[in-house]
């Protein structure tokens with residue numbers, strides 16, 4: 001049973017499938033999840049009853065949210081870090097092509113390729129810090145030294161969340177125009193997947209992995 005006063009990030013951790021509902025209603029659960037469900041709904045102008053109905057319809061899962069840090073880190077690196085690094089270059093290529101071919105179209109995503117390239121560089125540096133410094137520290141066990149790098153990574157996640165907001169603006173919420181060609185549609189689908197994956201990735205770090213070390 002989900003309550004209106006429960007924090008969005010706790011609902012995301014405890015109820016599998018909730019993250020999909022939050023994405024649908026554009027509720028930021030990864031970097032801005034320390035708000036109650038009712039506060040988050042009010043901030044987005046979403047009727048609380050609709051949100052509650054969608055969340056209450058989720059199937060309960062037998063799997064507990066708590067995985068051991070080593071297992072979680074392995075999952076984050078293989079399912080998110082490596083996948084983002086594979087998918088960004090293709091999205092950038094598609095964006096360059098769409099911007100060039102449709103330069104006279106009034107709805108072309110101007111600046112999208114550069115924005116994606118900026119995001120990819122930023123993310124690569126961020127993930128490298130996690131893989132080279134923070135995750136090995138975590139695998140050695142809890143230590144008071146971890147607070148600073150965790151705060152630093154959390155602040156960088158907030159920057160990624162801002163970059164994702166700009167990505168949504170550039171792509172009109174990942175919605176191609178009616179007359180968009182297949183490349184344009186594939187590009188926006190790729191951007192929507194990057195958005196979903198990055199939010200899930202940051203949620204796992206901010207709300208599941210990092211709290212185990214604070």
Ligand SMILES: [Fe+2]
Nearest residue numbers: 076127130205
């Ligand atoms: Fe990460």
Ligand SMILES: [Fe+2]
Nearest residue numbers: 130153157205
């Ligand atoms: Fe991260």
